[in-house]
Amino acid sequence: NAGVMQNPRHLVRRRGQEARLRCSPMKGHSHVYWYRQLPEEGLKFMVYLQKENIIDESGMPKERFSAEFPKEGPSILRIQQVVRGDSAAYFCASSPNSLEADTQYFGPGTRLTVL
């Protein structure tokens, strides 16, 4: 059973371009979470999704950021018109059930650098 997969592992974008980060949860996991780690900071919750539904996006910036978890395929975190402040490590995690009962498993992260 493969773990949580994220790609790309490293992504370089120029200001104004779009960044697409992909996360494939572990098999059988229907809960997906995205976190951002800014330089010298800890993990910050961004968004929680179940299949085809955004459950909570209270941690997402209001503009330029969006996330989806379609019925088929990976979860996508999309950042439009990237700015230098978007440079960070973006981690995805998945769990089979809610976090009251189960832990989440993290992917290796995507390190986004905005030039």
Add this chain to the structure above:
Amino acid sequence: ILNVEQSPQSLHVQEGDSTNFTCSFPSSNFYALHWYRWETAKSPEALFVMTLNGDEKKKGRISATLNTKEGYSYLYIKGSQPEDSATYLCASPNNNNDMRFGAGTRLTVKP
């Protein structure tokens, strides 16, 4: 306590020492407390999930306790080894199943 908080921020111990650190969390509307071990340039690794007041969990030389009434959890490492050097994160989900992380305790074990 409104957020998840951890102390100390960093800790240096000698190989063989036992150590412990604290996670404080909101005691109202408590659902679960998670501990993770996070090495530099890797992804966080789950250690424990605890839900009941008085829970104690153990994994090798690492153990954790939970007090939901007063809102704290302790993580203990017995006989620290250099490979235990990492950042230890605690986190607690809220009623929306969002995970709120503490800032972590960075442990360095000197040989």
